[in-house]
Amino acid sequence: MKILIIEDEAKAGDYLRQGLSEAGYVTDLARDGADGLHHALTADYDLLVLDVMLPGLTGWQVLEALRGAGKDLPVIFLTARDQVEDRVHGLELGADDYLVKPFAFSELLARVRTLLRRGRGNAEASVLRAADLELDLLRRRVMRAGTRIELTAKEFALLELFMRRQGEVLPRSLIASQVWDMNFDSDTNVIEVAVRRLRAKVDEPFSVRLIRTVRGMGYVLEAPEG
Numbered sequence: 001m002k003i004l005i006i007e008d009e010a011k012a013g014d015y016l017r018q019g020l021s022e023a024g025y026v027t028d029l030a031r032d033g034a035d036g037l038h039h040a041l042t043a044d045y046d047l048l049v050l051d052v053m054l055p056g057l058t059g060w061q062v063l064e065a066l067r068g069a070g071k072d073l074p075v076i077f078l079t080a081r082d083q084v085e086d087r088v089h090g091l092e093l094g095a096d097d098y099l100v101k102p103f104a105f106s107e108l109l110a111r112v113r114t115l116l117r118r119g120r121g122n123a124e125a126s127v128l129r130a131a132d133l134e135l136d137l138l139r140r141r142v143m144r145a146g147t148r149i150e151l152t153a154k155e156f157a158l159l160e161l162f163m164r165r166q167g168e169v170l171p172r173s174l175i176a177s178q179v180w181d182m183n184f185d186s187d188t189n190v191i192e193v194a195v196r197r198l199r200a201k202v203d204e205p206f207s208v209r210l211i212r213t214v215r216g217m218g219y220v221l222e223a224p225e226g
């Protein structure tokens with residue numbers, strides 16, 4: 001899950017970025033309206049956290065341009081002014097939710113999770129399954145054969161990616177961009193180490209292995225047939 005933050009105040013931006021990263025999301029941070037709009041139009045994000053008072057383009061202008069371009073990703077706007085008109089204006093422009101600064105990070109996180117869930121639509125299950133492995137997106141919980149498995153935020157994000165794209169061989173570069181938000185450097189073994197740790201928890205204690213290495217290509221999570 002990839003989140004774009006558009007926030008010009010350095011401290012607030014870094015705080016948001018760090019908090020959302022620790023919660024397992026991949027984040028990009030833009031410091032002004034024009035740069036943020038460019039990011040939002042050219043890359044695929046699952047959610048936007050948008051400050052209203054921005055240099056260059058205001059948050060309202062960014063939101064209008066996005067909706068005008070047909071981008072329907074959920075948007076939470078941050079407003080310093082606790083004014084009814086402000087909130088109404090944002091919602092009229094197509095924002096999905098708002099927070100008045102200062103806010104508790106836990107509150108933002110709760111709104112983010114709600115919107116991401118809604119964004120996926122009611123039709124989509126909140127529990128992903130592969131054989132006897134279950135990943136519960138709402139409870140952020142993983143179970144296999146009835147046993148609870150404790151994962152770090154990154155391991156959870158990695159497993160979620162594997163389970164959403166079951167049967168698909170995922171190159172390391174794709175995993176890096178989706179889970180680590182880093183430019184892929186072939187010298188780093190971050191991905192290998194993370195996959196090894198994930199397998200040690202999710203696969204090794206069980207008789208059937210779900211995650212396979214495809215030599216020279218990447219990794220695939222696949223439930224055996226039958």
Ligand code: CA
Nearest residue numbers: 008051053054
């Ligand atoms: Ca601001």
